[in-house]
Amino acid sequence: MISMAENEFSSSVHNRFLAEKKLMGAKCKRCGAISLPLRPICPKCNASEMEVVEMNGRGKLVAYTVISVGPPMMIEEGFDREHPYCSGIVELEEGVRIPGRIVGVNVAKPDQIKIGTPVTVEYQERVHGEEKRTFLAFRAV
Amino acid sequence: MQKRRKLGRGVAVVGAGMSKFGMYKDKDSKYLFAEAFNEMLSSVDKGVDPNDIDALYLGNFTNDFFINQGHWGPIISDLIGLTPKPSTRTEGACAASALAFREGVFAIASGFYDMVLVGGVEEMSKRSTEEVAEGLAMAAIPYEKRVGFTFPGVFGATATAYFAKYGATREHLMNVTIKSHNNARFNPKAQFNASIRDIMDQRIKRCKERGEPVPAWRDEKEFLRDIAANPVVAWPMHLYDCCPISDGASCMLLVAEEMAKNFTDNPLYVVGIGQGSGKGMHAKDELTYFEATRYAAKEAYELSGLKPEDIQIAEVHDCFSIAELIHIEDLGFFKPGEGYKAVEEGLTRLDGPKPINTSGGLKCKGHPVGATGTGQLLEIWKQLRGEAGERQVPIKDLRIGAAHNLGGTGGTCTFTILEKR
Numbered sequence: 001m002i003s004m005a006e007n008e009f010s011s012s013v014h015n016r017f018l019a020e021k022k023l024m025g026a027k028c029k030r031c032g033a034i035s036l037p038l039r040p041i042c043p044k045c046n047a048s049e050m051e052v053v054e055m056n057g058r059g060k061l062v063a064y065t066v067i068s069v070g071p072p073m074m075i076e077e078g079f080d081r082e083h084p085y086c087s088g089i090v091e092l093e094e095g096v097r098i099p100g101r102i103v104g105v106n107v108a109k110p111d112q113i114k115i116g117t118p119v120t121v122e123y124q125e126r127v128h129g130e131e132k133r134t135f136l137a138f139r140a141v
Numbered sequence: 142m143q144k145r146r147k148l149g150r151g152v153a154v155v156g157a158g159m160s161k162f163g164m165y166k167d168k169d170s171k172y173l174f175a176e177a178f179n180e181m182l183s184s185v186d187k188g189v190d191p192n193d194i195d196a197l198y199l200g201n202f203t204n205d206f207f208i209n210q211g212h213w214g215p216i217i218s219d220l221i222g223l224t225p226k227p228s229t230r231t232e233g234a235c236a237a238s239a240l241a242f243r244e245g246v247f248a249i250a251s252g253f254y255d256m257v258l259v260g261g262v263e264e265m266s267k268r269s270t271e272e273v274a275e276g277l278a279m280a281a282i283p284y285e286k287r288v289g290f291t292f293p294g295v296f297g298a299t300a301t302a303y304f305a306k307y308g309a310t311r312e313h314l315m316n317v318t319i320k321s322h323n324n325a326r327f328n329p330k331a332q333f334n335a336s337i338r339d340i341m342d343q344r345i346k347r348c349k350e351r352g353e354p355v356p357a358w359r360d361e362k363e364f365l366r367d368i369a370a371n372p373v374v375a376w377p378m379h380l381y382d383c384c385p386i387s388d389g390a391s392c393m394l395l396v397a398e399e400m401a402k403n404f405t406d407n408p409l410y411v412v413g414i415g416q417g418s419g420k421g422m423h424a425k426d427e428l429t430y431f432e433a434t435r436y437a438a439k440e441a442y443e444l445s446g447l448k449p450e451d452i453q454i455a456e457v458h459d460c461f462s463i464a465e466l467i468h469i470e471d472l473g474f475f476k477p478g479e480g481y482k483a484v485e486e487g488l489t490r491l492d493g494p495k496p497i498n499t500s501g502g503l504k505c506k507g508h509p510v511g512a513t514g515t516g517q518l519l520e521i522w523k524q525l526r527g528e529a530g531e532r533q534v535p536i537k538d539l540r541i542g543a544a545h546n547l548g549g550t551g552g553t554c555t556f557t558i559l560e561k562r
Contacts, residue, residue, distance in 0.1 A: 011283065036423070037284055043424065063428050065297025066376040067289060071275060074289050084373070087289040089298060089422050097423040099285045110376035115305035136288055 009038040009050050018134040021123045023057055025096060026050040036096045055092050057121030059138065064088035064102055066110040073128060086110075090119055090138045104140035143436065145443050148250040151398030153408035154559065156185035157519040162389035162507030163332045170204065170264035170509075171220050174390035177260060177512075178221045181392050186405035189394065191221070195254035197228040198244045200237025200261030201511035206276045207268050217262065234280035234548030235460065237261050238391065239416075239514030239555035245395045246411050255400060260392025261516075263509035273386050277510075280549030282421035293383055295422060295550045296461035297375035302428035303463060304377070307478035311377050314462040315365045316484045318381045318504060321459065324491050325501025327532035332387050332507030337361040344370070382462040387507030391516040407526050413447060413543070413558030415440030419551035429478075433554035434471040434545065441543070441556040442473075449473030452558065453539055454524055455495075456517035458547035459502040468545050469497060472556065496534045499524060517544035518557060525561040 009026050014037040017024045025034045028042035029049040036055070041048050067074070068084045079085045086102040103122065105113045119138035126133055158180025160173040182189065197218050205211040214228035231240040238261025245259035265273055277292050285295060303309055318337065325331040326339065335343075341356075341364050348355045358364040365371050371379045394404075401408035417436030422428060442448060449472060457472065459465035466480040474495055475483045483489060489497040500506045500520040503513060521542035523529040543558045 043420075063298040063302040063422065065290075065294045065301060065378070066373070067291060067294045067297070068373045068375070069274070069291065069293070070289060071278065071286070071291055072271065079289075081372070084376075085289055087285075087294055087298070089302075089428065099288050099290060099421075099423050101288045110373075111311075113301075115301060 009040040011037060014038045015134070018123060018136055021134075023055040023121055023136070024052050025055050025094065027053045034094055034096050036092070036098045055094055057092075059090040059092040059119055061102065061113075061115055061117040061119055061138070061140070062089050062091045062097065063115065064105070064113055066107045066113070076128060077126060086113070088138070098136065101135060101137040102140070103137055143439055146440060147444065148246070149252055150250055152246045152249045152395050152411045153398050153401035154393050154411065154518070154522060155396050155401055155404035155408050156181045156189065156394035157392070157515070157522040158182070158184055159330060159391035159512070159516050159519050160389050161330045162387045162509055162512070162516070164266040164386065165388045166266055168388065170262045170388055170390060171216065173388060174217050174260070174262045174392070175220055177390040177392045181394055185394060186407070187403065189404055191223070193256050194223060194226060194258050194394075196226055196245075196248060196257050197223055198231055198241035198248075198257065198259045199228065200231045200233070200239070200241040200514060201263060202232060202234050202237050202280070203276045203510060204264055206279065207273070208264055213262070223258070233553035235458070235508065235510045236514055236546040236548035236553040236555050237511040238516070239544070239546035239557065240553070242393065242395075242515055242518065242557060243414055243416060243555060246414055249395055249397050255397045257395045258392055259395060259515060260390065261511035261514060262390040263511040264388050265386045265509060266388050270386065280552065282550065284423070285421060291375060292550070293375040293378045293461065296463055297378045298422060299428055299467070300377050300463040303467065306429050307481065309466070309481040312362065313466070313481040313485060314377065314382055315362055317459065317462040317465045318365065319361045320484065320490055321498050321502040321504050324499050324532055325505030327530065328501050328506060331501045331505050332385055333505045334501070337364060340364075378461055378463070384460050384503035384508040387509040389507060389509030389512045389516070391512045391519055393515050393518060393522070407561060409522055409525055409559040409561055411557065412560045413441035413445030413556070415444070415556045417554050419554065422550070430467060430471050431547065431551040431554060433551050434468060434547065434556070437554045437556040438472050438545075441558050445558050447541065447558060451541055452543045453536055454499065454521065454534055454542040455497055455545065456500060456502070456520050457497055457545040458513075459498055459504050460508060460547065462504070464547070465497065465502065468547070472545055491532060492535055496536075499529065499532050499534060514544070514546040514555065517546060518559065520544075521559050525559060
């Protein structure tokens, strides 16, 4: 169980939840809007009355790209021109969207990856330097 | 609710200059700004005494990171002899100098200053491509970067959403690249002043000279489909969909409207100016438009009393080919989802009814980030004053032009409308 200061709706808390294999959104107690990742101020009504809600992890792909020229972090994981990777935006069943790595799609044929593909959340544990980190991914079902 | 705005008094552009954009491994960006400044001085038809400049607003994004130097306002004002006049650096990623322009307009419109120098500078060539990509990624959103998105990746994802929603394909992106390169052929200040056809012919000639197999491309699209010539960066963004890494500088001289005729009989009046901000991809309602562009455009159109159909020529922020298709829709030139069809039909060509990016755009002219905003406005300056040479659009009674500048992945957008009277 992560202990959280009452107003700590931040990226570091989001990442700690990911390490626990949890995808958490922030729900505004005033207007009910859900935001992902966690943020302290509601983007719809500007209130600072958020509570944490867990997402069910299911959604669909609404945008994607297959990247051949990645940043140092991805090169470290072994991705390059011959082994590209897919990053995308997923719309969760709860109606909010989140960026994620996309797996289980054919990166060799990017024009055949379909918008609307159903996906389910997956947590990727990777080591970068000395640090173990958990990255948010979605697998095509 | 978006309020209607007004300026305290009118502002006009009376001079403009830029360095050639390109990669200058042995040149310091300060000296590129000196070139731009000197060209601006000689562009003021009746001459100007630089001692009358009240202030400098300068856009720059990455010099802190790439050349370990911040605090660029005073550095440039020292270089061009403006010290001790006030000197301010503006930052809005790739919209930095459009923000400098906007601050200059407000400063004069408020009545506080009468003459302001605005512009921008960027020096990107001194680092490796990987380091530059990392620097530019500072303009992207943290959550996107964490899952592997790169700058081109964000626009790649934007393109797949646009394709799916409107039925466009890579072929439609290629139309933008081909059109822009055809324009850049006539722009001596462009980093790549060659058409795609020129580039193909150069490659073929080189292969023949070296006794290598000659490529069999029959037309520009075959060249752009050849992944050896046009490799993937972030599908569907290929090399020729992406603007280059560039060094460069640009600047413009703004004065209070009532003084403009002291400097030139052909000033350009700032009739519309707008700015907006935008969110990361996942937080947007729709991936196929930029909220910041629409907000900025609405502000500028309302201020000017003009409509999209009144804009006769425009420079838009084609950091990636897909961006051009979206901007011409967001600015109201074409309906959402119709932008790619308009380009396909040739409507945005140099000789078309709505010429877009006659300079060659960011793709061909180059994109020294901080210098792009006022660089785009300089193209409008040249076109409206009939000084664009071989790329002068053949539109009769050309009076109203505009420039759209975008920072990061849509985090900042500006739209500026200039009028010749």
